[in-house]
Amino acid sequence: MKINLDKSKIKTIEIENEIYPEKLRNIYKPPKKIYLLGNEKLLNQKSIAIIGCRDCTKYGMENAYKFGYELAKENFCIISGFARGIDTYSHKGAIKAKGKTIAVLGCGLDVIYPPENIELYKQILINDGAIISEYPLGSKPEKYHFPERNRIISGLSNGVLVIEAKEKSGTMITVDFALEQGREVYAVPGNISSDNSYGTNELIKEGAIPVTGVNDIVGFRDRSFSDKFVIFGDRSR
Numbered sequence: 001m002k003i004n005l006d007k008s009k010i011k012t013i014e015i016e017n018e019i020y021p022e023k024l025r026n027i028y029k030p031p032k033k034i035y036l037l038g039n040e041k042l043l044n045q046k047s048i049a050i051i052g053c054r055d056c057t058k059y060g061m062e063n064a065y066k067f068g069y070e071l072a073k074e075n076f077c078i079i080s081g082f083a084r085g086i087d088t089y090s091h092k093g094a095i096k097a098k099g100k101t102i103a104v105l106g107c108g109l110d111v112i113y114p115p116e117n118i119e120l121y122k123q124i125l126i127n128d129g130a131i132i133s134e135y136p137l138g139s140k141p142e143k144y145h146f147p148e149r150n151r152i153i154s155g156l157s158n159g160v161l162v163i164e165a166k167e168k169s170g171t172m173i174t175v176d177f178a179l180e181q182g183r184e185v186y187a188v189p190g191n192i193s194s195d196n197s198y199g200t201n202e203l204i205k206e207g208a209i210p211v212t213g214v215n216d217i218v219g220f221r222d223r224s225f226s227d228k229f230v231i232f233g234d235r236s237r
Helices: 040-044 057-071 084-097 115-126 145-155 170-180 195-205
Strands: 011-014 031-039 045-050 077-080 101-104 130-133 159-163 182-187
Touching: 031 040, 031 101, 031 115, 031 195, 045 145, 045 170, 057 077, 057 084, 057 115, 057 159, 077 084, 077 170, 077 195, 084 101, 084 115, 084 130, 101 115, 101 145, 145 170, 159 170, 159 195, 170 195, 182 195
Parallel strands: 045 077, 045 159, 077 101, 101 130, 159 182
Antiparallel strands: 011 031, 031 130
């Protein structure tokens, strides 16, 4: 779904610009420019990315909303990819908490995808959040855009929380980016009989920080991230 935007409200932030987020500038292959609607100050705020399955279970939906809400209450900016499922509910939780959230799109800012999220798009902006993309206006949600944009989701964050992930998925690609970028990786344990929990449970076995409540993230201080996730080093995309 394409919408008409006031182009004067769209900010183009090039990598040389002083407001370009430092966290993103330091990743491998940072976008040369990003297009932004909304609150540019959020780009450099303390943040957590919440990611997971599009076809999430009720368990995943409830936890995405819960952690989006509770982490926003703790003044984390919630970053996600605006997709169906976990992304959508994490954005909604942050908004319910009257917190801040950033949606990273895999299309132009004037293209609503998925189309049913048009009201969420509006609510993010009304609540002083931000919507960003590396793709120019009019860019369609091409399949290859989504793996590319995942490096931005993790790159903008201080840590990544995984809520439901299948064995091979875009979620696990984002985890790979997070590890390359030196981000903390958290995972919510899931039902061992559920395909949607395979990825999260494997991440925990391999060294991700298990999370059963918001304090597992807010209270995280002493673990040395640089020494963890040795097994992940050979994960192929």
